[in-house]
Amino acid sequence: MSDIIVKAASYLGPEGYGNSRTGLKPWPDALAQAVARGEVPDTSWATLFSSSCPRFGRMDALSRLGLMAVELLGVDFSALPERDRDELGVCLETRFGCLAADLNFLETLSPSVFTYTLPSTAIGEICIRHRLRGPVLCLIPANDNEQQALEQARARLRDGGAARCLCIGCDALAEPAVRRLGQRAGTQAGALYLGPDEHPSPSLACDGPLLELCRRLCVRAEIQYKSG
Amino acid sequence: MQQLIEELKQKIVAALNLQEVKPADIKEDEPLFGAGLGLDSIDALELVVLLERDYGIIVKEQEVARKAFTSVRALATFIEEHRGQCSKGA
């Protein structure tokens, strides 16, 4: 297992957002309250990134959050040879999935909203943006301390199913779903980019919740990471 | 007709959540699907919903929709031709 490492990590949550190179930053005022309410507003992408994200406006919270978590990694997937992008696995893990879109669809019966009532659409958006054609999976754990996607990704990397893997954990729970299910509102997402230890090895120079997240996830999944 | 064209541009941007496009950016003769504005088949379905809800035109056949949606001008022409009819088949 020593030749598979965490090449990049990102995090969006109550404490802030960031990646393994830049560390955690507090949310801009424009987004802080929305994030606490479990929402991912139309303006989220433009607030955080200078690149464009076509059709961000029609996506549901899960797709938006997943895309943002991957973008935050700061990895230029287009720089990978097509063959590597073809074999790049994508593993999504979400407890609440598309609940917001589900309720929105029951309200509006809109065809585009219906398209977003499946977590496979969030995976599709990530794969389309970064042109990834690798093996896919989405797991729905019962509790939020299981990190099943990471275990799955590790197993897949180990048995040759993929040479690289994007592991994304993603949840956005806002009104009215929160009220209906008696849960707490909030937004939380993280992405790990796992791959071979290529020279020069990237190091994870992060701290606070991001480092703690990586440490927890990696130790549990017995994946090596290098902390600078 | 021109007023309808301007109205459609605004409705398209709103109905399809086109954040990066302003109504004024849409050229009435450029393709809506594929090239041009780059809409997809889900957007086409939303436009069908829009036709029914805002103009009372029911589109039952995909082929009819395909021809009507080639451009904003084509869409406006289609609406002018069918406005007030209760349903339209092939």
Next chain:
Amino acid sequence: MDSPVTIAACAAITALGDGLPPLERALVHNTGGLRPCARFSGRNYQTDVVGAVPDELWNQLREETPGYTNAPAFLLANHVLRQLRRNVTGRLGLVLSTTKADILALERVQAGQPCSEAARRHILPGQLAADLAAANDIRGPVRCVSVACVSGLLALQTGAELLLHNAADAVIVVGVDLLSHFVLAGFTALKSLDPDGCRPFDKDRVGLSLGEGAGAILLTHGVVASVSDAAVDVFPAAGTAATTPNLPLCIAGWGSSNDANHLTGPSRDGSGLALAMERALRKAGRTPGEVDYVHAHGTGTLYNDTMEALALRRIFGERIPPFSSSKGMLGHTLGAAGILETILCVLAAQTDTVPGTPRLRTPAADMPASLQLTPQRGVKLRTLLKINAGFGGTNAALMLEQPKP
């Protein structure tokens, strides 16, 4: 693979009724269970023709499972799960495949109607899986897979991986999804339903049909020592028995992919599905020429069936093996599809039957000649390929093989 992942037993409940015998009869006679369903009549959907589990069966399920009478997703899934769980010893894992879990509960909650505590919990697929495991004393790993129409095949893959990584001695993979206002309205909004019932690969096809049901497959690693075959109906009923006994199928390989092209665009050229098939073949160590039969996704929509024919040509060239779709038999059962359709492959192999395509009348002109309209008996199926494609551009393939005796 040194020690194969074996399909030791199966159970099902569908529009055709309870258990495997109705499925086997429909397979052999090329019939199906799509019909108008009062639950969905007189509403604004494109159709009320669906593959619904019969009302009498629903009543039976409610009677046999007090405490969950208003939790339909649990009722269906538990019914098939407990049949297989009965005789398994050792570390047992569970993998659940579902797209919307108890969507009926979400509808009631959204409308402010009463909803049982159990059903409310099952709105979240992960909790449905946890409850099923708890109710059936399953203490090994529990996973819930939800990837649109490819959930079933990916759940089987996940189960196989759990066995190969020695996380369990046996894994039961259960697929379940319900018919609902949500799904009928959703596919109506997409204008994807055939008002009269789907006709996969047909020149006059206009859309898909929806279905509900649950299927369960018991996977074991290597020789099955602790499952009593007499307890579950794996092997064919009298009258349709194969001429020479067939060994249980093994899962020899799997693959999945994403089109990375467009979510629903018509430019799907089949390359994504071909990639999934290629990966499954490679994992199984097989060449395309060794495949005896392909069980297609074949929903009956204009775009899917065309795309699938393209994918088959990419992999098999002009020598495409016999292939068919069962969506005309059960409808599209979404999260249960991959499981139920794999069970049909098991029944096909057990009865030496190449399945036909129920409700197909006239193949479209661009369909390969090996498309099976009607079943063919007396054909040994040793290597079968099961494929599915889903929303978001996802694709999955599963290689099934009879091991050498």
